Amino acid sequence: MRLNSLAFRLFITSAIWTLLVLPIAGFIIYELYKTDVQATFDGRLEKLVNAVAVDAMSGTDGVPIIPPNRYEPLFEEIHSGWYWQIQPLKDGEAGRRLVSQSLATGKLPSPQLEGVAESDTGSRWLNIDGPVGVRIRLVEVIDTVGHKKDELPYSIVVAGPVDWLESQLATFRTRLATALTLAGLGLVGVTLFQVRFGLLPLRKIERGLSDIRTGEATNLEGEFPVEIEPLQHELNALIRSNQDVVDRARTQVGNLAHALKTPLAVITNEARDSKGTLAAKVAEQATIMADQVNHYLDRARMAARSGVIGSSSDVANIVSPLVRALERIHQERGIQIAVTCPKTIKFQGEKQDLEEMLGNLLDNACKWANTRVYLTVRREDAPTASKSRSSGRLYIQVEDDGPGLTREQRNKIGKRGMRLDESKPGSGLGLSIVTDLVQTYHGRFTLAQSERGGLQVNLELPAV
Amino acid sequence: MRILVIEDDKDLNRQLVTALGDGGYAVDRAYDGEEGFFLGETEPYDVVILDLGLPKMDGISILEQWRRAERTMPVIILTARDRWSDKVAGMDAGADDYIAKPFHMEELLARVRAQVRRAAGHAKSEIECGNVRLDTKSARVTCDGQQVKLTSHEYRLLAYMMHHQGRVVSRTELVEHLYEQDFDRDSNTIEVFIGRLRKKLPPELIETVRGLGYRMHDGSDAA
Numbered sequence: 303m304r305l306n307s308l309a310f311r312l313f314i315t316s317a318i319w320t321l322l323v324l325p326i327a328g329f330i331i332y333e334l335y336k337t338d339v340q341a342t343f344d345g346r347l348e349k350l351v352n353a354v355a356v357d358a359m360s361g362t363d364g365v366p367i368i369p370p371n372r373y374e375p376l377f378e379e380i381h382s383g384w385y386w387q388i389q390p391l392k393d394g395e396a397g398r399r400l401v402s403q404s405l406a407t408g409k410l411p412s413p414q415l416e417g418v419a420e421s422d423t424g425s426r427w428l429n430i431d432g433p434v435g436v437r438i439r440l441v442e443v444i445d446t447v448g449h450k451k452d453e454l455p456y457s458i459v460v461a462g463p464v465d466w467l468e469s470q471l472a473t474f475r476t477r478l479a480t481a482l483t484l485a486g487l488g489l490v491g492v493t494l495f496q497v498r499f500g501l502l503p504l505r506k507i508e509r510g511l512s513d514i515r516t517g518e519a520t521n522l523e524g525e526f527p528v529e530i531e532p533l534q535h536e537l538n539a540l541i542r543s544n545q546d547v548v549d550r551a552r553t554q555v556g557n558l559a560h561a562l563k564t565p566l567a568v569i570t571n572e573a574r575d576s577k578g579t580l581a582a583k584v585a586e587q588a589t590i591m592a593d594q595v596n597h598y599l600d601r602a603r604m605a606a607r608s609g610v611i612g613s614s615s616d617v618a619n620i621v622s623p624l625v626r627a628l629e630r631i632h633q634e635r636g637i638q639i640a641v642t643c644p645k646t647i648k649f650q651g652e653k654q655d656l657e658e659m660l661g662n663l664l665d666n667a668c669k670w671a672n673t674r675v676y677l678t679v680r681r682e683d684a685p686t687a688s689k690s691r692s693s694g695r696l697y698i699q700v701e702d703d704g705p706g707l708t709r710e711q712r713n714k715i716g717k718r719g720m721r722l723d724e725s726k727p728g729s730g731l732g733l734s735i736v737t738d739l740v741q742t743y744h745g746r747f748t749l750a751q752s753e754r755g756g757l758q759v760n761l762e763l764p765a766v
Numbered sequence: 767m768r769i770l771v772i773e774d775d776k777d778l779n780r781q782l783v784t785a786l787g788d789g790g791y792a793v794d795r796a797y798d799g800e801e802g803f804f805l806g807e808t809e810p811y812d813v814v815i816l817d818l819g820l821p822k823m824d825g826i827s828i829l830e831q832w833r834r835a836e837r838t839m840p841v842i843i844l845t846a847r848d849r850w851s852d853k854v855a856g857m858d859a860g861a862d863d864y865i866a867k868p869f870h871m872e873e874l875l876a877r878v879r880a881q882v883r884r885a886a887g888h889a890k891s892e893i894e895c896g897n898v899r900l901d902t903k904s905a906r907v908t909c910d911g912q913q914v915k916l917t918s919h920e921y922r923l924l925a926y927m928m929h930h931q932g933r934v935v936s937r938t939e940l941v942e943h944l945y946e947q948d949f950d951r952d953s954n955t956i957e958v959f960i961g962r963l964r965k966k967l968p969p970e971l972i973e974t975v976r977g978l979g980y981r982m983h984d985g986s987d988a989a
Contacts, residue, residue: 556847559846559847559848560819560845560846560847561846562846563846563866563867563868564775564778564846564867565775566867566868567778567867567868567869568775568777568778568781570868570870571778571781571785571871572777572781574870574871575781588868589868592868596848623854623857623858624850624854626854626857626858627850627853627854627856627857627858627864630857630861630862631853631857631863631864633862633884634880634883634884653851654849654850654851657849657850657851657854658849658850658851660850661850661853661854662850
């Protein structure tokens with residue numbers, strides 16, 4: 303997941319929210335539970351102290367009796383943390399002091415004597431360190447034997463270990479933390495899934511656009527969610543209008559070509575028929591104009607196309623009519639064109655461009671060949687296999703059995719307007735158009751000596 | 767040899783007609799598609815030069831309709847649209863050659879000669895019959911190496927006969943292929959030209975086949 307992505311934005315906001323909310327919720331739950339546990343603990347102590355008080359103070363001879371232990375077995379286990387103690391409130395008074403077995407020789411203080419204020423229920427509370435250093439909580443009620451007034455007041459104290467409370471809370475804390483962590487992880491996981499699932503249509507758009515770019519599709523197809531549907535419509539409309547613009551530009555360029563070339567032909571012919579320096583100048587300049595018109599029209603055609611969403615074209619479907627036409631054009635010399643081109647090969651680009659490149663190369667080959675021209679087309683997967691499907695390369699080889707070229711001539715020929723032999727008809731721009739087109743498609747154009755005697759032209763172009 | 771030029775640009779049309787006329791051809795002209803189509807359908811032409819962007823009827827349709835009607839004369843397309851897709855479309859419609867504007871008149875003439883030769887089954891630009899030699903490129907005629915001066919009508923007649931040597935050519939055929947459409951066609955003039963040719967060239971070169979026409983002997987049985 304990249305930092306600058308919708309998925310990351312959605313994920314991080316959701317994750318931050320989760321991380322913020324879960325601890326706060328945990329804190330609140332813990333506090334509520336703590337209060338509750340505390341209240342339960344205090345309630346128990348209060349119940350015990352009341353029970354002890356009632357039992358002990360039911361004596362009839364003016365002294366407290368030992369209460370039967372029917373409350374808490376831990377009162378009998380020594381230093382269990384659970385204690386009770388009954389003693390006269392005022393020291394030195396002759397009165398009976400009773401303690402639970404668990405307290406043994408220990409002594410608990412009286413909160414009233416320590417100056418602790420009375421609570422709503424008439425009891426006093428105090429936390430102290432117990433006889434064996436264990437932290438305990440005391441509760442005290444004051445009563446007299448037989449509940450008579452003017453009798454000697456006794457302090458009845460019951461104590462329980464705060465540790466118990468703490469251990470309860472600790473257990474709860476662990477469980478709560480575990481539960482909340484799991485919930486957090488779960489939420490993050492769900493968010494991740496939600497983001498991936500929710501953004502799935504965007505992936506589909508990406509794939510669709512890539513298909514359009516490589517020419518596999520002409521518009522964005524498929525069912526999209528209602529939020530994206532307008533985008534799909536707009537995108538398709540944009541692609542269509544783009545295509546329209548290209549088509550219009552191409553038509554205009556064609557019209558311009560027609561409009562300029564006929565007058566140029568007239569001027570050229572007229573000037574050639576006349577004598578004098580003016581006529582010669584006009585003829586010369588008209589020829590230059592014609593070359594320039596051709597050159598810039600081809601440029602314009604290419605410019606109209608560059609950056610336009612691509613298309614793909616069947617090589618075999620382009621080759622066969624071209625070969626038919628060329629064999630007819632060069633029929634008089636009986637040139638045969640031998641074609642090796644698998645049916646499945648597709649050129650990644652405009653049909654007209656491949657037609658232009660092949661047409662010029664084959665036409666040149668036909669002009670120079672003795673009897674035969676060879677066209678070989680093959681496709682290879684590029685060694686740098688990227689994710690894109692457009693990594694294939696198209697290799698086109700045009701050979702003839704004509705006189706061929708020397709190394710020097712081969713080096714010269716690619717240059718603009720360069721023509722080696724003026725005797726063969728043609729504007730001389732054929733090859734430069736090919737090299738321009740090859741450049742547009744980031745391809746390669748090389749010349750070599752053919753085994754068949756003549757020139758060998760190699761083209762490397764993108765394939766689908 | 768009779769040629770039809772269909773081109774809507776008046777100047778270019780005139781230039782083509784002049785150049786072809788100077789080259790020894792009888793030339794008819796048309797300025798729009800309908801007229802051109804009609805002429806090509808009804809008159810026997812040896813070559814048609816056809817522009818594609820024409821008013822009333824475009825060149826490709828004209829060509830397709832001719833071919834459907836089995837008009838097989840050679841057609842050279844002359845157009846500003848020089849992309850290979852256009853050329854392929856033109857050739858597929860039944861054209862025999864394709865010249866892109868602007869063009870050199872010499873090249874057009876060479877292509878026309880090539881089509882005429884191809885239609886008559888000759889491979890070279892020089893045609894021989896006995897000791898008479900016709901150079902279609904320079905429109906020169908020699909007999910035993912000596913140049914023979916001919917008028918344009920005489921040249922046309924001789925060129926047609928030499929292209930079709932060995933076969934009987936009727937007077938009507940000669941009239942149809944040697945004169946422009948608006949020429950006063952009197953087949954007696956053919957006899958006059960034949961007579962003149964017989965004076966300038968060996969008399970036995972052109973044989974009269976009574977009731978049928980004339981024949982020129984090809985290399986095989988020329989005595």
